[in-house]
Amino acid sequence: MSVPASWYxxxxxxxxxxxxxxxxxxxxxxxxxxxxxxxxNAANLAxxxxxxxxxxxxxxxLVFFVLVVAAAEVVVGLGxxxxxxxxxxxxxxxxxxLMKG
Amino acid sequence: MSTVxxxxxxxxxxxxxxxxxxxxxxxxVDFATFWACAVIVVVGAVGVVVSRNPVHAALMLVMTLxxxxxxxxxxxxxxxxxxxxIVYAGAIVVLFLFVIMFLGVDRDEDVNQEPLxxxxxxxxxxxxxxLAGVLVLGIGAxxxxxxxxxxxxxxxxxxxxxxxxxxxxxxxxxxxxxxxAGLLVIAVVGAVVLARRPPTAGQDELSVGVPGDQVAGSxxxxxxxxxxxxxxxxxxxxxxxxxxxxxxxxxxxxxxxxAGSSEPQPVPQPEPHxxxx
Amino acid sequence: xxxxxxxAGMAAAVTGHLALPxxxxxxxxxxxxxxxxxxxxxxxxxxxxxxxxxxxxxxxTVLTATAALTMSLFQWYSVLHSGAHTHIxxxxxxxxxxxxxxxxxxxxxxxxxxxxxxxxxxxxxxGPEYHVLMLVSASGAMTMGVANDLIVVFLGLEILSIAxxxxxxxxxxxxxxxxAALKYFVLGAFSSAVFVYGIALVYGAxxxxxxxxxxxFLARNVALHDGLLLAxxxxxxxxxGFKIAAVPFHLWTPDVYQGSPTPVTGFMAAVAKAGGFAAxxxxxxxxxxxxxxxxxxxxxxxxxITLVLGAVVALLQQDIKRMLAYSSIxxxxxxxxxxxxxxxxxxxxxxxxxxxxxxxVIGTFGVISVxxxxxxxxxxxxxxxxxxxxxxxxxxxxxxxxLAQAGVPFTTGFVAKLEVVTAAVHGGSTALAxxxxxxxxxxxxxxxxxxxxxxxxAQNGTGEDGDMAAALGGAAPSSDDPVLVGVxxxxxxxxxxxxxxxxxxxxAAFGIALCVVVTVVFGIWPQPLTAFAHHAxxxxxx
Numbered sequence: 001m002s003v004p005a006s007w008y009x010x011x012x013x014x015x016x017x018x019x020x021x022x023x024x025x026x027x028x029x030x031x032x033x034x035x036x037x038x039x040x041n042a043a044n045l046a047x048x049x050x051x052x053x054x055x056x057x058x059x060x061x062l063v064f065f066v067l068v069v070a071a072a073e074v075v076v077g078l079g080x081x082x083x084x085x086x087x088x089x090x091x092x093x094x095x096x097x098l099m100k101g
Numbered sequence: 102m103s104t105v106x107x108x109x110x111x112x113x114x115x116x117x118x119x120x121x122x123x124x125x126x127x128x129x130v131d132f133a134t135f136w137a138c139a140v141i142v143v144v145g146a147v148g149v150v151v152s153r154n155p156v157h158a159a160l161m162l163v164m165t166l167x168x169x170x171x172x173x174x175x176x177x178x179x180x181x182x183x184x185x186x187i188v189y190a191g192a193i194v195v196l197f198l199f200v201i202m203f204l205g206v207d208r209d210e211d212v213n214q215e216p217l218x219x220x221x222x223x224x225x226x227x228x229x230x231x232l233a234g235v236l237v238l239g240i241g242a243x244x245x246x247x248x249x250x251x252x253x254x255x256x257x258x259x260x261x262x263x264x265x266x267x268x269x270x271x272x273x274x275x276x277x278x279x280x281x282a283g284l285l286v287i288a289v290v291g292a293v294v295l296a297r298r299p300p301t302a303g304q305d306e307l308s309v310g311v312p313g314d315q316v317a318g319s320x321x322x323x324x325x326x327x328x329x330x331x332x333x334x335x336x337x338x339x340x341x342x343x344x345x346x347x348x349x350x351x352x353x354x355x356x357x358x359x360a361g362s363s364e365p366q367p368v369p370q371p372e373p374h375x376x377x378x
Numbered sequence: 379x380x381x382x383x384x385x386a387g388m389a390a391a392v393t394g395h396l397a398l399p400x401x402x403x404x405x406x407x408x409x410x411x412x413x414x415x416x417x418x419x420x421x422x423x424x425x426x427x428x429x430x431x432x433x434x435x436x437x438x439t440v441l442t443a444t445a446a447l448t449m450s451l452f453q454w455y456s457v458l459h460s461g462a463h464t465h466i467x468x469x470x471x472x473x474x475x476x477x478x479x480x481x482x483x484x485x486x487x488x489x490x491x492x493x494x495x496x497x498x499x500x501x502x503x504x505g506p507e508y509h510v511l512m513l514v515s516a517s518g519a520m521t522m523g524v525a526n527d528l529i530v531v532f533l534g535l536e537i538l539s540i541a542x543x544x545x546x547x548x549x550x551x552x553x554x555x556x557x558a559a560l561k562y563f564v565l566g567a568f569s570s571a572v573f574v575y576g577i578a579l580v581y582g583a584x585x586x587x588x589x590x591x592x593x594x595f596l597a598r599n600v601a602l603h604d605g606l607l608l609a610x611x612x613x614x615x616x617x618x619g620f621k622i623a624a625v626p627f628h629l630w631t632p633d634v635y636q637g638s639p640t641p642v643t644g645f646m647a648a649v650a651k652a653g654g655f656a657a658x659x660x661x662x663x664x665x666x667x668x669x670x671x672x673x674x675x676x677x678x679x680x681x682x683i684t685l686v687l688g689a690v691v692a693l694l695q696q697d698i699k700r701m702l703a704y705s706s707i708x709x710x711x712x713x714x715x716x717x718x719x720x721x722x723x724x725x726x727x728x729x730x731x732x733x734x735x736x737x738x739v740i741g742t743f744g745v746i747s748v749x750x751x752x753x754x755x756x757x758x759x760x761x762x763x764x765x766x767x768x769x770x771x772x773x774x775x776x777x778x779x780x781l782a783q784a785g786v787p788f789t790t791g792f793v794a795k796l797e798v799v800t801a802a803v804h805g806g807s808t809a810l811a812x813x814x815x816x817x818x819x820x821x822x823x824x825x826x827x828x829x830x831x832x833x834x835x836a837q838n839g840t841g842e843d844g845d846m847a848a849a850l851g852g853a854a855p856s857s858d859d860p861v862l863v864g865v866x867x868x869x870x871x872x873x874x875x876x877x878x879x880x881x882x883x884x885x886a887a888f889g890i891a892l893c894v895v896v897t898v899v900f901g902i903w904p905q906p907l908t909a910f911a912h913h914a915x916x917x918x919x920x
Contacts (some may be wrong), residue, residue, distance in 0.1 A: 002128065002131045002175070002176075003131050003132060003135040003175070003251070004161070007135060007139075008135075008149040008172065009142070009192075009582075011139050011142060011172075012230065012310060013232060014143060014146075015142060015143065015146050016232075016571075016575055017228050017231065017232040017374065017666065018146040018147060018149075018150055019146065019149075019150075019281070019290070019571070020228050020568075020571075020572075021150060021151035021224060021225055021228040021566050022383065023147060023564070024227075024228065025150070025224050025225070026293070028149065028155060029560060030155045030159075030197060030200065030201060030566055031150075031152075031155055031157075031158045032198070033567065034149050034158055034159065034162045034197065035149060035150060036567045036568055036570075036571050037162060037189070037193065037346035038146050038149060038165065038727065039568070039572070039574075039575065040164070040570075040574060041165065041166065041169050041189075041570035042340055042575065043574040043575040043577070043578045044169070044175075044185075044497050045172060045183075046352070046575065046579070046582065047577075047578045047581065048172075048173055048176050048178045048181060049176060049179070049582075050247070050578065050581055050582035051176075051178070051255055052176040052177060052178070052255065053582070054247050054248070054249045054250065054582075054585050055249055055250050055254050055255050055256055056249060056250045056251055056252055056253070056585060057252050057253045057254065057255040057262070057265040057266055057269045058251055058252030058253070058256060058267075058273065058274075058581070058586065058587065059255075059578075059581055059582075059918065060178055060180075060255065060262065060265075060266055060269075061266060061269040061270055061273070061274045061529075062529050062578075062587060063178075063181050064128070064266065064270065064274075065274070065277055065281065065533060066532075066574055066847065067181075067184060067185075067188055068281045068284060068538045069236065069281075069284065069570070069589070070189075070193065071188060071192065071193060071288075071327060072284040072285065072287065072536070072540060073196075073536065073540060073567055073570070074193050074731040075196070075288045075291070075292055076197055076198060076287065076288060076291040076292070076295070076540050076543055076544060076563070076712055077469050077543070077563050077564075077567060078197070078200045078296035078545060079168075079291060079296065079544075080290050080295055080544075080547050080556065080559045081204070081560065082203065082204065082295065082296070082564055082906075083295040083296070083547060083556060084547075084556040084557070084559075084560060085204055085552075087357055092664070093166075096171070100105060101868075135419075137450075146836045148549045171498070210661055214816070215665050247581065247582055247584045247585025247586065247595065248584065248585035248586065248591075248595050248599075249585060251585050251586040251588075251591060252586070268396060271396055271398065272396065272397065272398065272467060273399075273469070274469070274529070275398065275401075275466055275467060275469065276406070276466040276469035276470055276530060277469060277529050277533050279522055279532070280409075280533050280537070281532070282413070282414055282531060283514055283517055283518065283521075283533075283537045284533065284536060284537055284540065286416065286417060286420075286514055287511065287514050287515075287537060287540045287544070288511055288540070290420060290507055290511060290514070290544070291511070291540065291541070291543070291544035293507065294507045294544055294547075294548065295512070295547060297505075297550070309432055322407065336712055
């Protein structure tokens with residue numbers, strides 16, 4: 001008998017919340033991206049756990065697609081960061097002040 | 102081990118979730134693996150959020166990702182565990198680290214600065230409420246209640262989970278698999294667009310009103326721009342920018358952008374901590 | 379047609395190979411054309427030494443969009459004659475709803491391509507990437523329209539969004555453009571992660587991510603403890619809420635609309651909303667119809683605050699793009715009315731609203747793009763003072779499009795608002811319908827403010843009070859003192875916006891004219907479009 005699925009799911013909910021908290025409180029854009037990755041990983045962990053629980057390969061296939069999306073998203077996101085900040089040292093969201101709000 | 106058990110018992114809902122009887126049945130190895138990894142995952146996740154240095158945050162992220170990979174193996178998702186290590190830890194985090202180093206932003210952040218008043222207080226409250234909601238709802242429910250093996254069984258297949266995953270991806274999930282091509286097209290085109298040099302100030306009226314010390318820089322920029330293409334010289338100029346070398350080449354990019362902003366504002370002088378390499 | 383899969387199945391049984399699902403290409407042909415066109419354009423331009431001329435790229439994009447539109451109409455005939463079907467192992471569906479979304483998105487791409495052409499020439503941006511990204515982004519929105527599986531919805535959403543992040547950053551001369559992209563990206567990625575977690579929870583609760591199978595599971599099983607499912611549903615709603623800019627999740631909208639290049643803003647407002655709402659309607663109304671008692675109250679609240687906040691905050695804006703951003707939030711509230719009704723009629727009304735709104739908003743941002751001048755910078759409301767005397771046609775077009783957004787009769791906007799409000803009343807949400815009509819009245823005020831400002835001669839005094847006094851006091855320019863007019867012209871030159879009144883570029887003029895024609899013609903003669911929308915029902919909608 002392996003560890004119950006509910007433990008994994010509780011862990012995944014905790015990691016998701018930590019990631020969401022990080023996106024909301026951190027100002028460094030790169031760290032905010034990393035927190036988004038944490039949230040995606042929490043979702044992946046939940047999907048794998050459900051797949052095991054339901055004995056269904058579908059959940060694992062979904063993880064596969066989430067991985068692809070995460071990779072594409074990071075490429076473009078870091079591209080935007082580099083495009084903006086390669087001449088402005090510092091990647092905090094505080095630097096974004098040209099528009100009010 | 103006994104301390105771990107008491108910790109578990111003290112987390113009332115989880116122990117309740119597991120069912121008191123289950124604790125004795127769970128194999129010790131699985132149990133130890135889960136808790137070791139869970140601790141690493143949570144410590145790493147907290148580390149990403151609280152570390153002031155982006156490099157430390159990235160390393161904490163790697164720690165979390167590896168522990169999640171172990172949890173994948175623990176749940177018989179061997180292929181995904183490998184992909185997790187190769188793609189996440191091997192590609193994505195390395196990309197993060199590369200960008201951190203490229204931009205030269207591996208310095209500590211002043212975490213106490215707060216742009217939105219009250220956000221620091223409001224955000225944790227909201228997140229804790231959300232977490233509590235998910236946990237309460239989930240505890241009220243039996244976590245996984247869905248129909249079993251809709252796409253196909255994950256275990257006991259010839260070829261293991263890799264074969265089962267392959268079958269699923271090329272049958273039920275064929276269209277999503279194909280449409281990821283669109284994502285990759287965007288990633289390539291987007292990277293090309295974003296990596297392109299912005300037009301230099303000399304070609305635009307935006308340079309009007311920029312102080313005189315920018316002239317040398319904009320001349321250099323125009324020279325690079327008239328070459329027409331992505332010359333290595335232009336790339337080098339940016340590389341030196343990024344490493345934090347002060348000088349006219351470092352200013353040319355900043356001032357046209359800010360001079361072109363909608364709100365009239367003086368060209369900001371670089372702050373001392375920005376100039377210092 | 380049935381022969382192929384059985385043959386493949388036999389082959390699989392004999393050789394032990396994988397039985398690939400039968401692919402009905404017609405169902406995904408518009409998406410393939412858009413993606414293929416994008417790849418062809420970028421591939422061709424990469425073979426040339428010099429950047430491809432903008433004329434070529436625009437022509438090819440228009441051609442691609444037209445081809446995809448034609449294929450969508452073929453799909454329409456197929457759906458009318460042989461009914462709606464799911465294809466490719468249930469991953470996509472071809473029904474009236476998906477066809478209308480395809481038509482909408484291809485039309486929006488067509489118009490955005492010609493409007494963007496003028497912007498690219500003015501800003502001297504070379505290369506095909508703008509149009510390529512637009513085509514790929516549109517294919518993402520179309521994927522969301524045909525999606526019959528939550529993971530296909532998610533992939534479509536990401537294709538749509540990631541291309542839009544890059545497009546938002548497209549103007550290298552404006553720092554705001556990059557900032558807008560970054561804000562859009564951070565909040566978009568956050569909402570995507572929330573959405574994925576929602577998918578995970580729904581998958582755990584139902585055992586599948588396929589929309590009809592979810593509906594089937596819910597119909598056959600009565601969940602005693604459906605907390606997990608409801609949590610997943612809530613997270614999906616939050617994820618969609620970010621994409622359609624519903625109010626607690628709208629924070630990115632004003633900044634992104636203001637910072638992005640203006641044609642991109644129009645495209646974003648039309649296509650991102652269309653894709654987001656298409657998936658939202660399909661997921662909630664068809665899959666989770668049985669749970670509507672659970673999701674209707676939150677959507678009611680969401681629609682209510684979206685309507686009110688969008689209309690009220692738009693009143694306070696001094697930048698026309700920010701004003702239209704809040705107005706688009708108000709429109710999102712109207713479209714939510716159709717979702718809240720959760721009936722076939724509501725779905726039709728929402729789709730019709732999306733369809734006509736996309737023309738209005740692309741046309742409006744086309745005019746703004748022309749007025750903004752080189753550098754895409756003049757977006758203050760003061761820029762529009764006296765526009766009618768400088769560029770009467772442009773001002774006339776803007777007035778028509780703004781009146782349509784306000785919902786004035788004899789425009790498509792009126793019919794759209796009427797349809798959603800009627801659907802809400804029939805769905806039993808009379809209070810929400812009343813709120814919607816009140817906010818429409820508030821919204822009419824700020825649309826009219828721009829309209830009146832354009833027909834007010836330019837003056838030196840700049841300020842909200844003088845502005846309003848002029849708007850309320852001297853609406854007719856002809857009654858003004860000639861001396862004042864002279865001062866006004868001098869003032870307009872000192873403002874420096876469009877003193878010389880450059881001619882409207884051909885591409886933008888064509889695009890704007892097309893939008894105005896659609897808005898007026900189908901406003902006066904609404905039957906064809908409403909009939910079209912009437913057939914655009916979800917395959918599973920009750």
